[in-house]
Amino acid sequence: MIPIHTLIPIDKASATPIYLQIANGIIHCIRSGHLRKGLKLPGARILADTFKIHRNTLQMALDELVAQGWLEIVSRKGTFVANDLPVMRPIKFSSNETLAHYPEKTIFAVKKMGVESYAQTNFQQDRNLIITEGLPDIRIAPMQQLMREMRSIEKxxxxxxxxxxxxxxxxxxxxxxxxxxxxxxxxxxxxSENIIITNGAQMGLYISANLLLKAGDEVVVAEPGYHTATLTLERAGAVINRVPVDDYGIDVNAIEMLCRKKKIRLVYIIPHHHHPTTVTLTPDRRMRLLNLAAQYKFALIEDDYDYDFHYSSSPMLPxxxxxxxxxxxxxxTLSKTLVPAVRIGxxxxPKNFIEEATQFRRSIEFQGDTxxxxxxxxxxxxxxxxxxxxKAIKIYKDRRDHFCGLLQDKLSDKINFKxxxxxMCIWAKFMxxxxxKVAEKASKKGLTMNNGETYNRIKNYNATRLGFSSLNVKELEKAVNILVECI
Amino acid sequence: MIPIHTLIPIDKASATPIYLQIANGIIHCIRSGHLRKGLKLPGARILADTFKIHRNTLQMALDELVAQGWLEIVSRKGTFVANDLPVMRPIKFSSNETLAHYPEKTIFAVKKMGVESYAQTNFQQDRNLIITEGLPDIRIAPMQQLMREMRSIEKxxxxxxxxxxxxxxxxxxxxxxxxxxxxxxxxxxxxSENIIITNGAQMGLYISANLLLKAGDEVVVAEPGYHTATLTLERAGAVINRVPVDDYGIDVNAIEMLCRKKKIRLVYIIPHHHHPTTVTLTPDRRMRLLNLAAQYKFALIEDDYDYDFHYSSSPMLPxxxxxxxxxxxxxxTLSKTLVPAVRIGxxxxPKNFIEEATQFRRSIEFQGDTxxxxxxxxxxxxxxxxxxxxKAIKIYKDRRDHFCGLLQDKLSDKINFKxxxxxMCIWAKFMxxxxxKVAEKASKKGLTMNNGETYNRIKNYNATRLGFSSLNVKELEKAVNILVECI
Known part of the structure; x- marks a missing residue:
């Protein structure tokens, strides 16, 4: 037999167990023809020595291969490469085919998705305390119940x-x-006819924007505002008009002035807890905005991603x-109510909109996650x-109070906020x-926060959102202490 | 107290249990102010009589309301509307607000997604035997193991x-x-850098098409071909060029002729089991097509949605x-390998394409189903x-053989197929x-099949796809018997 160990490199640092590396390597050798059908393998001890591994590990590899049908044990004779191999032997469709590297790049140009890319939020890898944005605390979410329901579908x-x-x-x-x-x-x-389920609020926005807009349509957003939404609207063709936000929400006078000057197709608002500044749009501005919408016939996208979490017991109706x-x-969305990985928004x-949105969703992915x-x-x-x-309202309210108290005690001369x-966040203006630099230092000390880049690109508020909801009281204290050290 | 039973209509035909209808109705009355805080409720017997329901049912409603915090029991005094109501009392933001009907239609025009809409495939509602398209048999899929793994994430x-x-x-x-x-x-x-996970093959196609195409780009598809793909390409801006398919797959000569005449940006192919005709593209055509792609620098989308299911033990490598x-x-995709509801494709x-696709996917929905x-x-x-x-290959091969045998026995003078x-399908030409009419009759007799509309719109082949994979031998016999009756 060929020295197969030279064809099967073992990587002890790999996440794949060694026995599986060997099993997969042997499969590869059988497939490639290096180990022919019917070939008798050396005894387990010899093989283990060849690979320089423990005999038990080798035995696990052999067991795996027998279970998968690649090897056969003939009693009192030994272990053989199976004559009736278990899986498909794909046909190479070219005779001069050689093992080639997969191409590095496409031969054709690919559309660039823009320099202003979406922020990366792969928090799965982050071992720091995280106060970037408002995240639900995954530890208090009813995931056990959810997974139980999920499993019961099968039953x-x-x-x-x-x-x-x-x-x-x-x-x-x-x-x-x-x-x-x-x-x-x-x-x-x-x-139920007025609802389409989407993969999180983002797909709701993506579908709505692309259904409503064609290139050059005039759209109004708040400044400061939710950057990802603005980007999504722009990519759907929007010409962006920015109007200011004050302590009472978006400036409706400014919207009216725009409506007089040009045909506004869409206004995007977060009236409840505006992103990023957390202000709530006042009742009279809401009425005026609704009246303007009726008069000028524009679409109002009302993004209400964290309606559920209001701490004064009196949220404003949408x-x-x-x-x-x-x-x-x-x-x-439910991604804030439960956990971010639950992509149900x-x-x-009105029904006519939902019908077209359904057709559109079908073209994107057939259907959601039934x-x-x-x-x-x-x-x-x-x-x-x-x-x-x-339960979460109670917990998050305590955390908000605790976090704000700590900041007021320790950083009132450095940070301004209401x-x-x-x-799940405060809007913190750094004096x-x-x-x-603060974010960079904090990260090294074990605290991940948003460095404000996304919020301060149009105008520099020197502000960022600090989230309090995903950390318990102890963790919040730790986080604020790190902040104090870094400012 | 007001006669609350007049405000709470009970629908005995509803899927919602009666006790829950009453509980929800009472919550509604509390919210709307019809039942004020601190109000004492009549005794359970009186209430049960008022609603004309069994006292146990009423007690369940009361228990639910107490558990949720809407009612309080004061011992030896009775049941009261709680003073400290459990959930949020949203503020109405207009004083002259009246209960209005939700609008029927949007005030603004909504983009139509086209008359040629995607076929509806909501098989969840269908109690017929289904031979429409190729469906995996959900009964043999390892859903128990999948759901177990899902649940173990939480553990x-x-x-x-x-x-x-x-x-x-x-x-x-x-x-x-x-x-x-x-x-x-x-x-x-x-x-792993060469892979992006998508929600089924359809999202892979949607993202690829929209990343590659701008309005007016020339695209080649097969005729007959996969209608949904053509539609997706068209919506991404493609000008569609159709080239014929014969027993050896798509006509590569025709593609070459097109390349000489105009700048082809993209060719969409299903080389393994072409949809709808099930033919496999021959090795020499594959090599020629790859050479053409390199020469004319077009993108080749290779849709390989059912590679796993090949019955001759020798599928062609992609x-x-x-x-x-x-x-x-x-x-x-895994939607055919496991079950359609598993939307993992x-x-x-090459890496540069995957990077842009990832950015694009983020703009559609942030992330997939982790x-x-x-x-x-x-x-x-x-x-x-x-x-x-x-396991599935073995089962589906048997079903294919059985189904084809039945058709040859009973319908060889009515249907032509290879x-x-x-x-998971045959391509059946009806003589x-x-x-x-056949499909309509069949549906009434308990068999759902595709009436061919999607396949015969460009040219009338009088053909449709008949799927065999999701029915067992007995069911296939039943299905063929119904077919015989209907032709």
Whole structure:
């Protein structure tokens, strides 16, 4: 037999167990013809010595290969490469085919998605304390219940149909539960026909923007505002008009002036806890904005991503609940209510909009995540989500109070902020400190925060969002202490 | 107290249990102010009589309301509307607000997604036998193992990080497992950097098409071809050029002629089991097409949605495995390998393409379904997927043989077809029968089949795809018997 160990390099640092590296290596040799059918392998001890590994490890590799059908044990004779190999032997379609490296780059040019790329938020790799943006605390979310519901889909015969193709609008079951929930909590008198389930709020925005806009359409956003939304609107063709935000929300006078000058197609707002400044749009501005929308017939995208988390017990009803004419496209999500990895969001709009959005969603991905939809519907039905929201409000309110107290005690001469009525963040204006340097230093000391780049690109507020919701009291104290050291 | 039963209509036909209807109705009355804080409720017997329901049912409603905090029991005094109400009382932001109907339509025009809409495939509602398209048999898929892995994410402390925000390219863990699997089964010598995970093959196509095309770009597809892909390419701006397919696959001469006449940006092909005709592109045509791609620098989208299911034990390696220059964008999916509701697909391409695709995916939905990705990665690692494929090949091959045998016995004078080497369907040309009428009749008798509309719109082949993979032998016999009755 050929010295197969020379063909099977073992990487002891790899995440793949050694026995599996060997098993896969032997499969590779069988496939490539280096080990022919029917070949008798040397004894396990000899092989183990050849590979310089423990005999048990080698035995695991052999067991794996026998289980997969690559090897056969003939009793009292030994171990052989199987004559009837288990899987497909793909045909090479060219005789002068040689093992080539996969190409480094495409031969053709690929559209660039723009220099202003979306911020990376792969928090899975981050071992720091994280106060970047507002994150839900994954430790308090009812994930056990969610996973239990998920698993029970497989066990309930009536639910197995959900393994098949489904409706790109989202399963009826979830849309019905959700329309009741939205009616109860947000005063939206809607039916399941007014809802499309999306993969998080971002897909709601992507679909709405691309359905509403063609290149050159005039769109209004707030400044400072939610950068990712602005980018999504721009990529859908929008010409962006920025209007200021003050302590009472977006400047509706400025919007009216724009409407007089040009045809505004769409206004994007976060009336409840504006991103990034956390202010709430006042009732009279809301009424005026709705009236303007009716008069100038523009679409209002109301992004209400953290409605559930309001700490004064009196959130303002969404503008969508007062929409008489069909101006408002209302976007929400469960990624903040549960955990970010649960990509269930929704759009509420008049039926004609939802129908086209459904067609569009179908062209993007056929359908959403039915299994997650069903599990979430069950959690709505049995009250788990409502109960979790109650619990989370209490916890996050305490954390907000604690965090704001700490900042006021220790950093009131360095950071300016208002206590937010809801949400998961404060909008912190740094008086003199260089935010980028602070964030850089903090990261080295074990604290990840947003360096403000996304918020201060149009105008420099020297401000950033600091999230409090995902850290407990002890962790918040640690985080603030690091902040104090770094400013 | 007001006669609350008049405000709470009970619908005995509803899926919502009656006690929950009453509980929700009472919550509504409390919220709306019809039942004020501190109000004492009548005794349970009186209330039960008022609602004309059994006292136990009423007690369940009361228990629910107490548990949720809407009612309080004061011992020896009675049941009261709680003074400290449990959830948020949203503020109405207008005083002259009246309960309005939600608008029927938007006030602004919404882009129409086109008359040629995607076919509806909501098979969840269908109680017929289904031979529409090729569907995997959800009964044989390893869903129990998948759901177990899913649930274990919540139980393994090292995996909880996956509840947080993740990478829009897909989790590294799955991309690494998948690149090994693709290398083993398809001869693709790639790394995790050459893979983006998508929501099914459709999202791979959507992203690729929109990344590659601008309005007016010339694109080549096969005729007959996969209608949904053509539509996706058109919506991304493509001008469609159709070239014929014969028994050896797409006509490469015709593609070369087009290349000489105009700048071709992209060619879309399904070389393995062409949709709809199931033919496999021959090796020499593959080589010629790859050479053409290199010469004319066009992108080749290789859609390989059912590579795994080949019954002659010798599938052809994908064209991507021989790509030397970076021409091929390779698309695959697990929706056929497992079940349609598992929306995990992938694109394999040179790194520069994957990077832009990742940015694009982020703008659509931030990230994919991390939890499903991790569960699938585990199934790759522990061999479940490889084993399932082996099992499914055996089962589907038997079904193909049985189905084709039945058709030859009973319908050889009505239907023309070739036995496909792989996949889940046959391409059935009906000699005289009116396909639409056949499908209509069949549906009434309990058999759902495609009436051919999507396949015969450019040219009338009077043909449709009949799927055999999701029905067992008995069901196939039933299906063919219904077909016989309907032709």
């Amino acid at each position: 309930r015969s009536g639910f197995k149909k959900y393994f098949n193709y489904g409706n790109p609008q989202g399963t009826l079951y979830l849309r019905e539960e959700l329309s009741s929930f939205l009616s109860d909590t947000r005063g939206l008198s809607i039916s 503008m969508a609940s007062l929409d008489r004419h069909g101006n408002v496209i209302y976007i929400g 929704f759009v509420v709009a 299994l997650m939809e069903i599990a979430i519907a069950e959690l709505y039905k049995n009250g788990t989500i409502a109960n979790h929201i109650k 206590i937010p009525e809801g949400g 003199d400190a260089d935010l980028k | 393994r402390s090292g995996f909880k990080k996956y509840f947080n925000y993740g990478n829009p390219q897909g989790t590294l863990y799955l991309r690494e497992e998948l690149s090994s699997f693709l290398s083993d089964t398809r001869g693709l010598s790639i790394s 064209m991507a495995s021989l790509d030397r220059h970076g021409n091929v964008i390779y698309i695959g 992938f694109v394999v391409a 939890l499903m990705e991790i569960a699938i990665a585990e199934l790759y690692k522990n061999g479940t997927i490889a084993n399932h494929i082996k 036995i496909p080497e792989g996949g 005289d029968a009116d396909l639409k």
